[in-house]
Amino acid sequence: xxxxxxxxxxxxLAGGTAAQAHxxxxxxxxxxxxxxxxxxxxxxxxxxxxMAAWFLQPQKETRAPRPNLLVVPAGRLLGSAPxxxxxxxLSVFLFIVALLAGFVGLPDYSxxxxxxxxxxxxxxxxxxxxxxxxxxxxLVNPWLILFDWADALWRRLTGRHLSFALRYPRRLGVLPGxxxxxxxxxxxxxxxxxxxxRSLACVAAVYSAVTWIGMLVFGAPAWLAHGEAFTLLFGVxxxxxxxxxxxxxxxxxxxxxxxxxxxxxxTDCAEAFLLAPPxxxxxxxxxxxxxxxxxxxxxxxxxxxVLMVLALVAFEGFMDTAQWxxxxxxxxxxxxxxxxxxxxxxxxxxxxxxxxxxGLFFVVSALMRMIGYAGAAPKYGTxxxxxxxxxxxxxxxxxxxxxxxxxxxxxxxQFVVPAASDPFAFGWxxxxxxxxxxxxxxxxxxxxxxxxxxAIVIGHVIAVYVAHRVALDVFSTRRAALxxxxxxxxxxxxxxxxxxxxxxxxxxx
Amino acid sequence: xxxxxxxxxxxxxxxxxxxxxAGLPPxxxxxxxxxxxxxxxxxxxxxxxxxxxxxxxxxxxxPKGQRTIKVTQGESVELRWTSDQPVRLHLHGxxxxxxxxxxxxxxxxxxxxxxxxxxxEKLQDKAGGHHHGxxxxxxxxxx
Numbered sequence: 001x002x003x004x005x006x007x008x009x010x011x012x013l014a015g016g017t018a019a020q021a022h023x024x025x026x027x028x029x030x031x032x033x034x035x036x037x038x039x040x041x042x043x044x045x046x047x048x049x050x051m052a053a054w055f056l057q058p059q060k061e062t063r064a065p066r067p068n069l070l071v072v073p074a075g076r077l078l079g080s081a082p083x084x085x086x087x088x089x090l091s092v093f094l095f096i097v098a099l100l101a102g103f104v105g106l107p108d109y110s111x112x113x114x115x116x117x118x119x120x121x122x123x124x125x126x127x128x129x130x131x132x133x134x135x136x137x138x139l140v141n142p143w144l145i146l147f148d149w150a151d152a153l154w155r156r157l158t159g160r161h162l163s164f165a166l167r168y169p170r171r172l173g174v175l176p177g178x179x180x181x182x183x184x185x186x187x188x189x190x191x192x193x194x195x196x197x198r199s200l201a202c203v204a205a206v207y208s209a210v211t212w213i214g215m216l217v218f219g220a221p222a223w224l225a226h227g228e229a230f231t232l233l234f235g236v237x238x239x240x241x242x243x244x245x246x247x248x249x250x251x252x253x254x255x256x257x258x259x260x261x262x263x264x265x266x267t268d269c270a271e272a273f274l275l276a277p278p279x280x281x282x283x284x285x286x287x288x289x290x291x292x293x294x295x296x297x298x299x300x301x302x303x304x305x306v307l308m309v310l311a312l313v314a315f316e317g318f319m320d321t322a323q324w325x326x327x328x329x330x331x332x333x334x335x336x337x338x339x340x341x342x343x344x345x346x347x348x349x350x351x352x353x354x355x356x357x358x359g360l361f362f363v364v365s366a367l368m369r370m371i372g373y374a375g376a377a378p379k380y381g382t383x384x385x386x387x388x389x390x391x392x393x394x395x396x397x398x399x400x401x402x403x404x405x406x407x408x409x410x411x412x413x414q415f416v417v418p419a420a421s422d423p424f425a426f427g428w429x430x431x432x433x434x435x436x437x438x439x440x441x442x443x444x445x446x447x448x449x450x451x452x453x454x455a456i457v458i459g460h461v462i463a464v465y466v467a468h469r470v471a472l473d474v475f476s477t478r479r480a481a482l483x484x485x486x487x488x489x490x491x492x493x494x495x496x497x498x499x500x501x502x503x504x505x506x507x508x509x
Numbered sequence: 510x511x512x513x514x515x516x517x518x519x520x521x522x523x524x525x526x527x528x529x530x531a532g533l534p535p536x537x538x539x540x541x542x543x544x545x546x547x548x549x550x551x552x553x554x555x556x557x558x559x560x561x562x563x564x565x566x567x568x569x570x571x572p573k574g575q576r577t578i579k580v581t582q583g584e585s586v587e588l589r590w591t592s593d594q595p596v597r598l599h600l601h602g603x604x605x606x607x608x609x610x611x612x613x614x615x616x617x618x619x620x621x622x623x624x625x626x627x628x629x630e631k632l633q634d635k636a637g638g639h640h641h642g643x644x645x646x647x648x649x650x651x652x
Contacts, residue, residue: 028602028625030649440602445624445652506626506647 025109025119025195025415027320028440029407032449032503040453044460044496048489051464055472055482066284069243075283088145094121095142097423102201105424110415111434113423114197118204120412123188124405130234131398134243134283137234138270143211147220163215168222170257173301176214176227180207181308182351184229189319190346225256225271236309239268239291239391240398246282247272259296267291289462292394293469297380297387304354306390307361310397310495311354317404317502318353319346325508361386361393364487372475372484380474388474389488392467396492399459400499403452407445414438452503460496464489559585564646566592566609569631571645579649582624586648588617600648602627624652 069075077083098117105112129136138144147162154162193199214223224231247253249272250264258269266272268291273281298306318324327349328340340346365385369378380388417433428434467488471481560580564571569592580586590598592609599606600617602625607615617629628644 026601028623028627030624030626030651437604440625441623 025115025408025412027408027507029448029507030445031506032452032500034504036449036453037500037504040457041497041500043457044500045493047457047461048464048493051461051468052482052485052489055468056478066244066286068282068284070281070283084139087139091140092142092145098122099201099204101423101425102197102199102204105197106426107197108425109195109197111418111422111425112197113419114200115195116412116415116419118200119194120409120415124409125413126230126234127237127401128405128409130237131240131402134241135235135238135245135268135270137230137238138245138273141224141228141231143208143215143228144220144224144274147212147215151220161219163219164217165219166217168218168226172226173299174226174232174305175301177229177232178301178304178308180210180227180229181233181305181312182347185308185312185315185350186343186347189316189350190343192341192343221256221271221274224274225269231270232305233309235268235270236306236391236394237398240289240394241291242286242288244268244284244286244291245270245273246284247276247280248282249276249280252276252280257299261295289395289466292391292466293473294388294391295473297384298390299387300383303383303386303390304358306394307357308354310393311350311357313397313401313404314495314498314502315350315353317400317499320507321502321505322508323505360491361390364491365389367487368471368484371486372471372480374480374483376476376480385474388470389467392463392470392488393492393495395459395462395466396456396495396499397459399455400502402455403499403503406443406451407448410443410448411438411440414442453500456496456499456503460492463492463496467492559587561587561589563589564591566590566594566596566645569594569596569643576646577649578646579651580621582621582650582652584621586617586619586621588629588648590615590617597632598645599630599632600627601630606632621648621650624650626650 070079094117098114101112101117102114105114109115126137126140151162154160187203188194191199211223211228214227217223218227244267246265246267247258247269248263248265250260252272252275253260253264253266253269256266256269256271256275258266258272260266325335325340328342328345329335331342331345333340333342333345362382366382368389369380369382369385373379414436415438417431417436417438421431421433421436422428423430464485468481468485471484471488472478475481475484562575562578564575578588588600590607590609591614593611595608595610597606597608598615598617600619602623603619605617605619607617609615627648627650629646629648631643631645
């Protein structure tokens, strides 16, 4: 109720005095220079063909051994109970500090801990970590940790689990999660309150309530896997990472809608991993991007989630361009001094972007199916082809995410220093860092530009590789597999060029 | 001019200051001169590198051609403001604020240490603190 009043109040204020246009934190990076962009773009086109030619050679399948990281000494130490408990306590501590800072603290962006903890560490930081290391969200998710603690307490008191354990309606797929992601996108990109610590705490509180109710009704693993936005978003990104979450239990995998492979194992299945007893779990190493090669098609609602991740990162970049402002002005919005405030049109545009991406990808998948199965009996329908190939687009969006956020992240993460000393912006100076000013030149802009371009080229190459590997599995002959990749290659080059184009645009608004 | 006396190899005591130098072979004389001037070259160069921009606000706006200012990283920059109305200006990133009034020009002076694209905004005083009231220009500092 308090939140509703606050929101209504903020909405009125936004009409009168214009809140900050930026979701959170300013970005002052210069657009990537043209020559770098042209070089990057050319590299992308050339490498696409080099990759295709490379796949023309017969490949030798080598199965590298997969050591379980949970049993090697370093892994055992990292996975030991004291370390895990310490990590969980830290996560819950940060979550509570952020909520308190939002509700009680003064709304000073550069000191209040709420935006730094939620946006810099919790969103962009965890997205980077998911890509670089693996699905650590399953470990640090504060909603899960607090629910588990409450569950343990409840069991001690009553002997029963803290859940109605209703069966989650499986035919809904991850629809509740999709709605949560749309809500999150609205709040982050469209609402105009994302940088305001009080609104942030309100939204986090409402989100917490929904998440805990879902866990209470359906049990934590089922709800997290279907209705928790970040388990889904970070889960998609973590498939790119070099660590695989494996569950060696056919029954648990099947129960979690994750089809087991020939060894009866399933990989990167959050629900199964949470359900499985410790001795059935393994964390294994793999090369970056290999986790995106799937043998079973993703269900429709999961395809939508993956496309939303792609649309989200691209859309965020697009919102910084002058073209976005022109589009909104064309749609009848007024450009204010600090940008455009159009929550409804922004959210609808995001949905439209997802829709356009879905449409394009559907057409490409239909073409792949047509070319790949020319003269042969189709093994998969178009939707299944989409479900098999959709993850191959993830490396490009991961690369764009890195390119887009590198500059922002290296300045914003420095706000941890003042936020730690004065988390509620009351004027405290706990560690003497209250007046610390972030160094915006900590990483030179040239380094950031080069990293951005290199990341996008590498992302593109991994994407082409993944799609080719999937094609070799899906289509019966090598020739068919290679030909089928022409439409996919065009889509990828288009998506990559769009990313490069956005990096070359000055940041407006 | 102790320098001349010290570095001249044939020590010829002389009350005249110039004689120490005058007594040196021509090549050394040039070298000495160069050594004396050298420390001032960076300072001179820097002094020349101050990039001044005269920005005249009319009714709180700048002419279209002045909405982006490009400088190179390391340069010293002066934005010299005049305005027909009182206004407070804030350069983002460098976080420099100046107040300009009619007849009272103000200068935003900085060394462009950080590369990037930084907006200059008008601040407007309202109840409950200031809020940002419009972007006047972007200062682009290129590496």
